[in-house]
Structure formats: C-alpha cells, structure tokens
Amino acid sequence: MSEAVIRSMKDLPSTHLLGTGTAMCAGCGGLQAVHEIYDVLGGRTVFVNAAGCMTLLATYPFTPFRGGWLYTSMASAAAGAQGIRDALDVLMAKGRLPIEEDLTAVVLAGDGSSYGMGLSATSAAIERGLDFLYVCYDNEGYGNTGQQASGATPLGARTATTPRGQRLRKKDLFDIWVAHRPAYAATVIGAEPLDLAKKIERARSIRGPRLILALAPCPTGWEFEPEHAVEIGRLAVQTGLFPLKEYVDGKVVHTRIPRPRVPVVDYLAAQGRFRHLFEPVRDDALIGEIQAEVDAYWRAVG
Amino acid sequence: MYRIRFHGRGGQGIKTAAQALGTAFFLEGFEVQDAPRYGAERRGAPIFAYVRAARAPIQERGVIARPDAVLVADETLVPVPAAGVLQGLAERTVLVVASSETGETWRERLALPGPVLALAPDEAGGPLAGMACAGAAARLVGVIGRERLEAAVREEIGKLGAAVLERNLAAALAAYDALAPHAGLVAEGAPVAAAGYRPPEWIELPRDTAHFAAPDIDAPATSVAAKTGAWRTLRPVIDYARCNRCSWVCGTLCPDSAIAVDADRTPRIDYDHCKGCMVCLAVCPPHAIAAEPERARAEAAE
C-alpha cells in the first residue's frame, strides 16, 4: 500500500499489488483501473463482488487478491459489504477483534449490476450511511455474457441485443449516487492514472458511502484492438463524453476540463460498436445528436 | 462415428471451424453434433470445439475423450497442459498442427505414436487458422466432397460479407487441397465396448474440514501460478537504449500488472503473464517497445 501522497506521475506505484495471471481479456480497461485502484488501496481490504466479468478474477484455486474477496450475487454485493462492515464493527466494539485486524469493505461490480439489478441494494446501503467503497467498472453492457445492452449502454452503441444501435440514453449513475448525498463520488478511468490515484487517495481518507465509477474500455465488447485501450479511454475524456469529476463536500467538481474538446466522431469511429454510424451510410443525425448532448453537458457545467 | 476436436484461441474461429465441418458432414447426409467449449470466455484464451458425425443418430454427448483427429490452429497451445490438446491421443489419432514446422518434427518433439501433419504456414496462428483446420479435417475423413465443404463454409460465413467469406473459403479449400495425399487417413472410431471394460475407480469422498472443503483460497495472489503468457501471439520487447526511464507509463497502464519498474526506473516485462495486449507499445512516449511474433521467436530459439 502506498502511504505517500500522490502528487505527480512519479509518485504512482511502480510495483503492483494485484496478482498477475487473471482471466480478464487482453487489454481490459476495467482490469487496468482495478489494478491501479488496488495499488493505492492495498490489501487491507475485502472485495465484495457482484456477478460480472470480474467474478472470474478469482477462479479456484487462483486469486489475484492479497486481502479478502467474497463473491455474493449480481444483486446484493452492497449488502455483503454491509454484513462484513457490521460484523467487524460489532466484534471490535465487543473487544473480540483487535482494530489492527480491521478491513475496508469494497464492492466490485460491473455496470450490469450497478445500473440495474444491484441498484436497490446499493441505494439502501448509501441511505444507511454504510462505510464502504463502491467500485463500478463500467464497460457499458453485460460484457461477461457477450455484451448485451445494459442501463449503461450509450446512445447509438450496437450490442448483441441492440443490433441496430441503442436507442435509449445511458443512465447517469454518478448523479443517482449524488442524489443520495454520499460521502464521496468520483468518475475515473485507467487511462488517466494520476487523476485516478488522487481520487482513490481522497476516497480512502473519507468514511461513509463512496463511489468510484470507472469507465472500462472493453476491446471485446466495444470492438477495438486491445492495444488501443488507453487511446480510447483518453478519447472518452478528451471528447467530453466521459467527464472526470468528483463530488465532495456537497459539490461536484470537474477534475479535467477538456479544452478544446475533440469531436465525438473521433471516439465513435475508433470502435466497431459504432461502425454502423459510418457505414454503409453515415448517420450524421445521430452523430450530431451525440455531439449535441456532450456540448449541452459542458455548456451547463460552464 | 467420427470424433474430431479443434483447439485454438478465442478469435481464431474455432467454434466456426467446428460448425463448418459439422455442416459439411450434415450436407453429406451424416447425423452431426457440434459444440464449442469455453473456459473463461476471453479473447486470446485457449478454447476448443468438437464435431461428431455418424450415419446413425448420435447418442454420445459431451467432450470428446477419444478423438479420431485433433486439429490445432495455434501451435503455441500444444505444450500448454491446461489447453488439453494432447488429451486422449491414441496411436490411431491424427494430429494436425498449423505450423511452419513439419509433422515429423512435432511427432518427435511430442513423442507421439500416431501420425502428425502440419498445415501450411500461411494459415498458422492467424484468424483464418480455424477455417484451415476445418478444411483439413474435411479432407482427412475422406467422405466430404470439395463442393460440400464450400457450401458449408458459405452457410456459416456468408452472413459476414463477401470479403470475409472469400478469405475463409480460400483458407478452407487450400487446406483441403493440400491434404489430398492424406484423404481418408482419419477413420471412424469404435464405441466403448461393454464387454471387458475397465471399471471406474469410484471412491467414498472423505468429509474434509469446512474451510478446506469450501471454495476458499487462503494464500495471497495465487493467480501468479496461472501463466497467462501463453495467451500471447505478439511479444512486447523493450529497447532499453530508447527507453527514457519515465518510471510509470507502461508499468501503470499495463492492465495486467505485468510490468514492474525497478528502483533504477527500468521497466521489466513479466512474460509469464503478459497477454500480449500491446497497450505498452501503444502508450510508450519514446516508442521504445516493439512487437515480435511469438512464433518467429520460437523458431529462432530452435
């Protein structure tokens, strides 16, 4: 675990805590974020997992974790974190557990769980003020089953269940969390590791419900070559499609304001899931709509 | 009954190869079973698929334990025990490896009793390797006509567009033609006889202690024992003369924690676990990382 404050790239951890040899796809943007997060959080944690791609991080007898891990179900990881937190608290209060044995409860869930089935359990955990960190790796679809549309699938994206492109809007999980007035909420991306590390450090210093929402560029589900995972992630930020921000002390602050913003078309054209926006005929109306929504967001931010 | 197994990696068309062969058998009037088998469904991870074909309805099910033929689209899998390429190989089993090396070289290296054939290097290891294996299998059984194979490939690939179809047809038919001298080498296997069979060694399962008998892992980071380096077809190689010792870019952005940076800021790639995603190559500011094909390296080492 890194105890030093992370101010610059040079302070980023140079050796890694999360074990190698996991079954995630080559070029997984979610794993990239999770290993960067783990490097900062360290092993005095228990990761409570909801069903998704990362359930296979630990596959008997292999685990990349140095602390705890508990697989629960798709809908109730936040409740698992509640049970562990409550148990450790009550055992410490009764003097049956030394405080140095304490662990931080961390939920690890994909967008399928976070935006859908697990939202009720998560909402209630925030409402109870549960002291936990919630990490969502968001690859904008049910990736573990071959990329079907979830509540996180963005407008226009082709998935296995939206063969002509998603017609619905991506749900705003960050705002849903903020509406609960949590202790902390932040968006991160593995491609921006310094921004990520600073946010994890801040989150670590706060108690209460904390969200880390990590956009997870997915070579398999988004259809791009694995080596472009970082480039796609950076484009998500530079186009303004994925705002890097945090909610702390009751205010939302953008930690990176892309200026000038790269046109969204650069991001869309780099991924197979948006290919139908460009061929056989270019869908300027929909591309324009996506651009207009991004522009409107940043106009509102000011 | 013919029992044929295909081995390869996610992305090499292994499932499609089995379907093309299955359809070719079917068009020839056979009863057919074909199925893919995934472990963790991940790009680059080893997968296999299998085909059964017979003149009578097929009752047998599940993974083929005693294959008549095994076709391997990716030679790097042959020595990987977890890939199970060599499982159930008998004297009468024909092994086909997509490789630039000769069948005889493979036969000696693996000390195999049965015949081993090599497929032309053009098809080896790439995305068409699976389809080449399907073409090879179709010829080796000696009961599938060239036009039936062609029709089967059209049926399975046609929906992907003319260009993809042409490439796959060419791969399948080239392999079919190349193996003309071996037509009929693969013969139908016999069923397991009920007379004189070897009884299974059933046991009474001992009752073990709960924690040991639960799917729990007590040791940290055991995943390092899983050598995901075997997924790699391209190897990132650092040119240390060009590396500017930035200390963080490749090490932080490697999704798999497979690059650690020494105290003197020198990055070290862990080839046991690097999956070959090439993110490091794409992000390295001084372009100090190059991609080398694993196959070329293996040949150079011979």
Add this chain to the structure above:
Amino acid sequence: MSRRLLTGNGAAAWGARLAEVDYVPAFPITPQTEIVETLARWCDAGEMAARLTMLESEHSMVTAAGAAAAAGARVFTATSSQGLQYAMEMIFTVAGWRVPFVMVNVSRALASPITLEPDHTDVLSARDAGFLQIHCATCQEVMDGVLIAYRVAEDARVRLPAIVNEDGFYLSFTREPVELPDPGAVRRFLPAFDPGSAAFRASHPASRAVAVLGGAPYSYFRYEAHLAARAALAVYDEAATAFAAAFGRSWPAVERYRSDDAEVVFFMIGAFATKAKDAVDRLREAGERVGLVRPRLLRPWPDAALREALAGKRAVAVIDQNLSMGMGGVLAAELASALHGHAGMPMIVPFVGALGGRDIAAEEFFEIARAARAAAAAGVAPGPRLLYTADELREVRKLQAIAHAERPGAGGTR
C-alpha cells in the same frame, strides 16, 4: 429458570437473545415481523449486545447474514414465505460459503394467490439448499430449537446455516408457557462462536466463495456440503442429548408418540402434529393402535431413524401441509425415499391438507387413520387425498358467483 407465556415469535426472539448473537440483519414480513421488532427493542434498550441492521430486502438480508458470519460474527435473522422465496438465490449461495448462522422461518403459504396464512410449501422449497432444517411443534421447541441449531450449525464438523421453522399464526402469534433457561446454563451449552481461520481479518488473506471451472471441483465442493449436512445427524443427536442433560427437555431428531406398538401412524411436521397427538389419544381410547412419528429434523433427513420408527407398521398416513404441483405432497415423496428398498416398511398413504391456513378437524384425523388402515388391508396405495369437504367447495362456489356475476348496467366490456 422461569416459565412465562410467549408467542412462537417471542420464543424465537428469546432464542436469539439467549444465544447472545452479535448481529441481526432484518426485514419485516407477516407473520415474522414481531421477531425483529422484539430484537430491535432489546438492542435499542441495551438488553442485547447485538447490532440490528434493517436491509431493504430478504435477498440483501441473507447476503448480509452470510457475509457477517463469514467475518466471524454470530448471526440471527428471520423471514417467512415470499421473503424466503425472494432470498432463495442467496439461501443456496450462502450455504455454499459454509458459514453457520440461524434463520427462523415463520411458515406462510405462497402466492399465488397471496395470503397471510400458513402452510409449509415455503420452507420445503428450501430443502435442497444446504441449510439444516429444524421443524417445531410448540413455542418451547422454537426457543430450544434456536439454541440447538446454533450448536449444530457452528460445530466444526458441520459449518452450515440452519433454518428453525415455526408455523405462522398457529405458533407465531399463539402464546404458550415457555421455560426460559438460565443464561449461564445456555452459555455453557453454547459457547461463543469461534470461526477459526475462516473469518475475514487483515492478518489473514482469504478469497472466499470463488468461482470454479469444471465439474470435478464443483462436485467436490457441493458434495462436501452434503457430507457436512449428513454429519449433522450425529451432531444433532449429541446436541439434543446435551440439551436434555442441561435443561431437562428432550428433542430427538424424530419424535415418536405412542408409536411403538402402533399399526397405523400419522406422519407430519409442524404445529398441527400436536393435533395429531390428540387424535392418537382419542383413537387409543377407541381401541385403535395408532401413533405419531414426527421428524423434527428435516435436513439432514433422518432416514435411518425414520426406518427404525416405522418398521413393522401396517400403514403410515403422511399429512402434507404443502403441495408440489403435479406430484402431490413433498413429505410423502421424501419418506418413500427413506423406506423404499427396505424390508418390513409400511405402506405410505398420502394426504394433502391444511393449505393456506385450513384447519384439520379431529374427525379428519380419525378418517385418515381409517383410510390408511383400509389401504393397507387392500394392499393398494391410493394417490394423495386432498382434505377438502363438500361444504368448503359450496362456500367457494358462492364466492365465485359474486366474482363472476353478470351485472347488467354496471358497465364492463361484455
């Protein structure tokens, strides 16, 4: 030791209190709610040193219960009916975690149609999950059952969660005299839970409930849980013997009431078994050799003890207060699995009744005994007989007449 009037729910709460549980994840549902309300009051007043957390669903409640037990706490929770069904994914899941805790289920019939009254279909749907199941006939058994359940569940040879079942209304809201044992004696019977190395600790890395690939490890882990459940047969007997020694109340895995010389026995679980005992007494007075055999332990299934109790009888009348649609009663099928293939076993004569809170009249018990004896004499086992009278159907017909009445001028689409 004191004796006082307690409902089944009150007895369940006292069981949790006397077990000195650390943690109670809770969610309300009729007819269980009184249990968690009582515990909430005691926790709030400091009469219990436990933390009670309200979850937002039973699915989350059981997840939290399992997770807290995995962190080494002694956990109590309770549910009923639809709640048990809503939690069912986690009921199976947490059993596989090999974590001990106790959940009281207050049996209530399942939707549809939705109702509040009891039968046993809810709890029997969990019989394949890996939870131990103790079924109670009295409020005293509920309290004692909770204490015995902790001892068995936490035993190193077992380490599985347990359900203690009481019938809704007939026990849950019914007061009976209950002996409250001395807390010190309970502590001697049930020492504090020691999870050993199976608990999340900073000094002790552990990845738990991880995925497996392939049938060999899967079969192993599942069958190990089964073997642990089978081991619980002997562990239960030890616990029941120790309990009897400490508190003077004997709760063997299989209750036998006037059955030793009986020709016909009633076979059932739950609160109505006491009605069956009453019927046995009346039938004995009338010169009939009738008895009752009641499995208190349903998981593990005490098949050997059941065979011993039933060997040499002419007929066993199984009264199932549950319904497996398309088959009949669950207990009849379970009992058949225990008796079939063994010599000298009685004919199974199946009855289905008391669904959704319907009573079983004394006369019905008498008739069941007669029908069972007749079936044995004829040598032909009948299909399940539903306990349902012409009067009841007439009443339902009246309701249907209202529900489906043509009402001219009242609008509608017809």
